[in-house]
Amino acid sequence: MATLTLNGVRKKYERFDAIKGVDLAVTDREFVVFVGPSGCGKSTLLRMIAGLEEITGGDLLIDGVRANDIPPDRRGLAMVFQSYALYPHMTVAENMGFALRMAGVAKAEIATKVGEAARILQLEKLLDRRPGKLSGGQRQRVAIGRAIVRNPKAFLFDEPLSNLDAALRVQMRIELARLHQELNATMIYVTHDQVEAMTMADRIVVLNAGKLEQVGSPLELYHNPANIFVAGFIGAPKMNLVDAKVAAASAGETRLDLGDGGGVVLPGAEAGLAPGSPVVLGLRPETLSFAATGPFRGIVRVIEHLGGESLYYLERAGGDTMVVKTGEAVFARLGESVSLTVRTERASLFTADGKAIGLRRDNPARAVA
Amino acid sequence: MKKSNGRKFAYTVLAWVVALLVFFPILWMLLTAFKTEKQAVEVPPLLFFHPTLANFAVANSRENYLHFAANSVIVAFGSTALALMIALPAAYAMAFFPGRRTKDLLMWMLSTKMLPPVGVLVPIYIIFQRLGLLDTRAGLVLIDTLMNLPIVVWMLFSFFRDIPGDILEAARMDGVTPRQQMVHLLVPLALPGIASTALLAIILSWNEAFWSINLTAAHAGTLAAYIASFSSPEGLFWAKLSAASVLTVAPIMVFGSLTQRQMVRGLTFGAVK
Structure with missing residues (x-):
């Protein structure tokens, strides 16, 4: 598992600054939630950590090693997308095992790892189905399973529950919290929903207009907001x-x-x-x-x-x-x-x-x- | 209820009328092909007559049908393969890594299709002459490729763009190399689109007449040139011309009807989603 350190990380587009210098240290096995209104830069920041967006200023350290220029596939991170981003022409098992297959892992080992992830996520009965035949919640679990089998240094979640209905969202929230304990993994989770942030986070990072407004435990933020924005x-x-x-x-x-x-x-x-x-x-x-x-x-x-x-x-x-x-x-x-x-x-x-x-x-x- | 039934009936009749109008020349060609030359020009036209296959025999003996047919096959498939080889990477780059000028580039490519081909006939003819490409299959493959390339790139571009970018980003996070993405994700996902693009390119190339007639003769001529050879100086022979046309159209019609489902699926891919 891993620590992540952000030192004055910036993202500058041609016309505007999306991220205006963020300092943050995510400790090993921590569940950190980025929260903020839409357009605040939380997803951009996550994608910068993932390597899908270039970092235009400052340093990103993964386990103490500068990772700015390491391509996404070699950062050892796994990401779960809002749209699930499953491969539609592959079965659940193939989806989860794809990364390992491409990396040349032996078939038997892939089967073991996929089976293990399927057990954790209760997907065993769905392994032969295609994503098109799954419900939203099941698809999201497959997307998480795809991340689990790779045994990543850290999990990145980009608004993973936004496409689910309210009841399922609550259920998945609890499952994710359970998963965090079971996997004992570092997780960074982006959401615009402050309830998700409050219920799941070890620490919440409140972002607004590309700036870090406050970092702290849910109750710290609730009882001692640093400013009116966080309070509201x-x-x-x-x-x-x-x-x-x-x-x-x-x-x-x-x-x-x-x-x-x-x-x-x-x-x-x-x-x-x-x-x-x-x-x-x-x-x-x-x-x-x-x-x-x-x-x-x-x-x-x-x-x-x-x-x-x-x-x-x-x-x-x-x-x-x-x-x-x-x-x-x-x-x-x-x-x-x-x-x-x-x-x-x-x-x-x-x-x-x-x-x-x-x-x-x-x-x-x-x-x- | 009654009113909507009446309307339905009217639409059905209209649809049949339009379909018949579109089909009429083909029907006429078919009928004429089985008439004698005398029957072919008779007024009023004969609808019922004793069919003859003589025209086909003459059409085949006067010019070597199979030679032209083979040229058509080579040119249609060759130009399609070449166009796909060029267009696939181009469309991939434009769909997934668009630059500021990508839209303009696409428009420019399409705009070349707005030029009447005859406008560049003389320069192309001279270029072909100098390069020794006149009346060669390679030359015709080249020109058909260039003719179809804008459409092929456009179609592939829109099919690629229908593939969610998230999927490729997920693959990148998964450590999948660009080549693996191409082989295991893009091609399988875009396969219906690639297939219908290829089918359309084959049909367009098969039916292409202008360049074939102007740039080829006996050696590399396609079936389009074969038909044209029947409008000869000694006079028009409608029945034989029709027989030649039937022989030309038949293979691509059979091909088209066999692949119809794939075509329709591909062409309406983005529209109905």
């Missing part, structure tokens, strides 16, 4: 972002003015926060709750009952929307005017230009991460 991207429903001004800052606490007469007091303080400076308050929907009185007031506009939990969408006086996540009990009705309180120790604070402000305090979220 990770977590569903999204984190509520509320414009505010610093009203007063003392040693133990920071008092915020919400502009509509309401105010919030956050535990902790930061030296640079002068009274009057504009900030953005970030509140996860589950940290808000209904109360007789509270700093946030609004009218319930939409309610989504999901069974075990409910989402309330509130319209505040200024027209901003806030989302509250509660248990299944009914807390408010449509059109009702309500007040919210917040667990202030879970709140995030950002500067007006989007960078996180770490208030010095005993943060329970940090303890979790």
Whole structure:
């Protein structure tokens, strides 16, 4: 298995920079997920690691060896494509054994390896079928099997679940997580779906417009986003972002003015926060709750009952929307005017230009991460 | 329901009319081939008559049919093989490694087909004369290859482009060499397309008359030149000309009908997906 190191890796096209210098160290057996909105460069970055796209700046090291100029077939990596990219004129067994056959591996050994991969992926009964006769999930498993038989240094996945329906996606997600444990392999996984990232990753790499926004464990990103972009991207429903001004800052606490007469007091303080400076308050929907009185007031506009939990969408006086996540009990009705309180120790604070402000305090979220 | 049935009937009739219009010259040729020269020019034309095979006997004895037929086969298959050899790598490169000028190049190749061949007859004739290619099968193979090359490249290009690039990238990741990709992936996947391209090139080359008549004579002449030799100075012999035409058209018609399924499959490959 392998480590991958990216040192200031860049991708420059004629007209624009797709990847603007990425530094990253993927450790052995780690499951790293690249996540970001479409067009952020995550797939490009993966293809650069694979060798399918040229690296125009910086270095890629595989097991400590510079690999920029090593052709894809000699990097020892395997890739699973979104479109599966199976060879349509070959059976499942032939698909999985093709790379070995081309490399001149003995037939008996190919059969053993294909059989082993088929067992792991529960494809034994389908070995003689052509890809055209398989379901989407089965095709994806064949594509993974094709990667497994080569015993690669690392697995690269390019949005492998995007073409599957929702139920299958959840099932494959669990299978991939199981596979990661069983194979004990280094895996890099690209997705635009933050739920996939949260559930599978050891570490998440959030990319935006060719830049690395934050790298960290799922919970680290969830509880301590480095900036507003990460805060908004990770977590569903999204984190509520509320414009505010610093009203007063003392040693133990920071008092915020919400502009509509309401105010919030956050535990902790930061030296640079002068009274009057504009900030953005970030509140996860589950940290808000209904109360007789509270700093946030609004009218319930939409309610989504999901069974075990409910989402309330509130319209505040200024027209901003806030989302509250509660248990299944009914807390408010449509059109009702309500007040919210917040667990202030879970709140995030950002500067007006989007960078996180770490208030010095005993943060329970940090303890979790 | 009734209305749609009526419409269906109308379309059926229309289809038959169009089909008959297209087929009529061939039918006429067939009928004339089995008439005597006198019957052939009779007005009104005879639909029912006592058929004769005499024209075929004359057609074969006056000129050596098999000699011309052999030339046609050699030229059609030879030019097709040569065109494929040149076009396959060209189309592969253009489909999978397109440059900024690939589209222009393809358009330029197609544009050469828009030129009436007679426009370059004199230069080609002189070039052939100087190179000693007049009335040689090699010369005709060459000219037919060049005539068909744009179409062959275009067809192969579109067939190659229908193969998802991901598959080749997956192969590259799998450590498969370009030659192995060609042999084990591209050719098998594009085989229906390559086959129908080859069939079309054979048919086009077989039916090519202009260059054959102008650049060849008795030695390298194809069946097109064979037919032309029947419109001789001593007068037109419709029945014999028709018999010669039947002998020329028959092999390629049989060939075409045998390969029809492959042709249709290949030509509609991209359209119906």
